[in-house]
Amino acid sequence: MILSVIVVLGSLVSVLVVILVKGAPALTVSMLTETSTGGYYLGGKGGVLNAIVGSVYLVGGATAIAVAISLPTALYLNEYASRSKLAGFARQSLDILWSVPSIIYGVFGFTIMVYFGIRASLLGGILALAMLELPIMIRAMDEVMRMIPLKLKESSYALGATKLETALNVIARQALPGVTMGVLLAVGRAIGDAASVLFTAGYTDSIPRSLFDPVASLPLAVFFQLATPFPEVQQRAYASGFILLIIVLSLSVASRLLTKKATAYVIK
């Protein structure tokens, strides 16, 4: 049993160490501050700023949409329709959505985009990532809201609050730590996901200026740089992977810290 603990934790450490050792030496300031130039994948100059900014745009847009949809949905599932057939159907369908492989979001998103005549762009990537984030966020929010004690809600109603007022002031506030953690979990997942943006977001050397421009993303940057036959470019792939790992790790740490801070508003 201890052996299995060692093996599992050992593989985590191994992943972190290998990426660190291979990626950190190749990381230069220019990688972080310059976008790719024409000959980048052939060994030319430049950096992955296009991918970093692109990922930020993609995930930012997707998270905004996903939160706007998931928060009302979670509130609705818990407050208005907890035992109705709709709630059961919605929860089951979201559970299934949670397990859907991300490449299917890419395929589906791409098909819809073709139907509407949108090309591979920031918009497409945002939609695919929003679909990816949605079930993760709703599940996290739902779990947290379910655990809110009934007495709290009842006290609110006893004071004359409407359902909406209770939902916004009592439930949302109590659930804030869990909601924060859910959102950051979803963001972490979305930033690292390559399969869903592969077809929908395209790839480019520049930073997009409109929703309909193609956009680069960090996971795809790693993927494409790795695919070249030039060792210098492959080194850059390791560095980009390292950047991605650092971002995900910081998100994880940040979510833990923010959750602790948000717990200050929670009544125990």
Next chain:
Amino acid sequence: MLSTTILSSLIVVAIALVLLQKSTLVLTTHSLSELLLSSSWRPSKNEFGFYPYIVGTLWVTGLAMAISTVPSLLMAIYLVEYAPARIRSIIKPMVDLLAGIPSVVYGLWALLLIVPFIRDQLAALAGVTTTGYTVLAGGIVLAVMVTPITISVSEEVIRAVPRPIREASMALGATRWQTVKHAVIRSAFPGIIAAVILGFGRAFGETIAVLMVVGNVAKVPVSLFDPAYPIPALIANNYGEMMSIPSYESAFMLAALLLLLIVLLFSIVAAVLLVGIKRRYVVG
């Protein structure tokens, strides 16, 4: 609020319908047995035999589950039954971290560590020559990716077994391990199966990490050291080319639909098992 709920619950339905509608072209022009059992994949001649890809997917996924299930389970048992609180508070975040690492990073790690290891060390031991881009590499990296999910779901399920069951067993004189093996695991068994099934579902659809290390050669693999071509990798690699030929595109939609249906099936089975466990242990 109602509208967002309806919207989110219909997404999965919409995906299934769109994929189904797009697959009908290839389904009507080819028999199911030809699609599933034939090995000839020649899109220009309108031949779509998925067999090597299906077998490749099964090999890699099966291997991943074989590698990851027992250690994950043991780890979950350790976390719930044996670990002191301090150690648990260190290990749990580490497992969560493992769950959060992006799949490209896993692929990168496997490329840098596992593939050379297989190519140089393991192959010499087994007496075969290989590039290292093998079913084994894909299986190992998938196993590491699936482990956190299996651990966290198993851990929840084992934790949900009520204390009286453990206490009764120990009152009868059983040792810690006997209690775990005969009382706790037996009670939590459906939930553990659900955890494994959920892990299987995740392993099935994982694309990028496997794509990078499994070789992408469309032949039926005969040994662990052969390359394979799982279905998600097939879709990811060929997407650009296929859009111009309707039957090609339809074949890919069918592949995606197959993936979706299998994952759906696993998800529903796991949900049924988990509901059964919750119902059994309703804590008053």
